[in-house]
Amino acid sequence: MKYLFFFIGIAAATGQVKFEPEHTEVWEPKPTKITPGINTAPPSDAIVLFDGTDLSLWEGEDGTPASWTLNDDQSLTVKPKSGGIQTKAEFGSIQLHIEWKSPEIVKGEGQGRGNSGIFFQKAYEVQVLDSYESVTYSNGQASSVYKQHIPLVNATLPPGKWQTYDIVFNEPKYEADGKRIKKGTLTVFHNGVLVQNNVEIQGTSVYRGFPKLRDINLPKKLYLQDHGDRVSYRNIWLRKL
Ligand code: MG
Numbered sequence: 001m002k003y004l005f006f007f008i009g010i011a012a013a014t015g016q017v018k019f020e021p022e023h024t025e026v027w028e029p030k031p032t033k034i035t036p037g038i039n040t041a042p043p044s045d046a047i048v049l050f051d052g053t054d055l056s057l058w059e060g061e062d063g064t065p066a067s068w069t070l071n072d073d074q075s076l077t078v079k080p081k082s083g084g085i086q087t088k089a090e091f092g093s094i095q096l097h098i099e100w101k102s103p104e105i106v107k108g109e110g111q112g113r114g115n116s117g118i119f120f121q122k123a124y125e126v127q128v129l130d131s132y133e134s135v136t137y138s139n140g141q142a143s144s145v146y147k148q149h150i151p152l153v154n155a156t157l158p159p160g161k162w163q164t165y166d167i168v169f170n171e172p173k174y175e176a177d178g179k180r181i182k183k184g185t186l187t188v189f190h191n192g193v194l195v196q197n198n199v200e201i202q203g204t205s206v207y208r209g210f211p212k213l214r215d216i217n218l219p220k221k222l223y224l225q226d227h228g229d230r231v232s233y234r235n236i237w238l239r240k241l
Contacts (some may be wrong), residue, residue, distance in 0.1 A: 010234045019209045024147050025137035031195075033154040042097065046237040049087060049222070052077060058085045061223065068226075075101075075234035077114055078226050086122060090220040093241040094120075096167045102130035103110065103230045104160030110136035114159060115227035117205075119122040121220040124195075125205035126188055128231055143190040146205040151188070151195035162234070163191055170241070172201060174216050 017023075040046055049057050052074020058066040058173035066085040070079040102114025114130030124145070131142035133153055138144070141149040143165070157163050165188060188196035202209025224233065 017174070021208050023208065024139075024206075026139045026150065027137050029144075029150070030138055030148075031141070031151050031154045033156075038130075042237040043239070044199075046097075046239050048237045050233065050236040052076075052234060055085070059087055059088050060084075061086055069190065071232070075232045077230050077232045078224075080226060080228045081228065082226060083228045084119075084223050085125040085220040086223040088221075089199060091121075091222060091238065092171045092220065094168075095239040096120075096165070096169065096222070097235065097237050097241060098165050098233060099162050100128050100165070101162050101232050102159045103232075106130065106159050108229070110134060111115040111227075113229070114133075114224075115229050116231035117168070117225035117227065118165065118225040119205070119225065120167075120184075120186075121214065122218065122223040123204045124169075124184065124186070124201050126165065126186065128225070130159050134156050142159060143188055145186055145188075145196060145197045145199060145201065147207075148202050148205070148211060149186075149196055149199040151190065152197065153182075153193060153195060154177075155190040155195055165190055166192075168198075168241070170196060171220070172214070173208045174186070178213070178216050180213055196209065223239055 033084050035095045055066040057185040058068050061084040061214060067082045068079045068085055094121040115127040116128040119125050126144055127140060127146045129143045139147050140148040142156045167185040171183045172180055173182035174180050185198050186196050186201060204214050
């Protein structure tokens with residue numbers, strides 16, 4: 001794998017390669033599959049972004065009203081092809097709690113099964129995916145920092161079961177001219193299990209090619225992805241750090 005990246009790096013430097021998505025997929029090693037426990041409940045100092053009642057703190061990715069489906073069980077479901085939703089407010093470094101479930105009726109494979117995602121500052125994705133009994137590239141499975149960091153273990157529960165992410169996001173630091181002086185970091189607990197241990201964010205989450213520096217002029221909104229699958233969310237809160 002090391003040699004493949006070396007080769008691609010050389011080729012990229014000389015402008016001789018056209019990237020395909022497969023060039024940045026890492027399939028081995030596969031994180032060990034484990035059975036997690038469950039926890040929840042917002043602390044008193046949290047900003048509650050979604051408690052099941054309304055989407056008043058959210059908007060569509062183009063700034064129009066958020067149109068995802070509100071359910072009777074106080075959850076929220078992706079409305080496929082409506083686009084992602086994002087917070088109206090912007091956030092720097094945060095602790096985030098969010099619960100999600102992939103559709104009970106399983107369809108699709110790999111990246112096409114229960115795909116959504118949580119994008120910090122609309123740029124850095126912690127993957128949401130049905131990775132219970134579905135194979136994909138390791139750096140793109142549930143709780144990966146998409147195409148940057150493979151989770152330490154696979155703590156995914158079966159489709160249709162509620163799952164938790166507890167995430168610490170430390171934003172990258174920039175100088176006024178846009179030069180990055182410190183990389184951001186992510187720590188992720190999936191269903192209470194540590195799966196990302198203070199990993200460095202290389203740059204924006206990119207499907208094709210390598211991470212890029214985030215445009216510092218773009219708003220720092222928390223963004224949930226519409227990848228065409230009816231993934232549901234509930235109990236979303238954060239604490240500013
Ligand atoms: Mg995704």
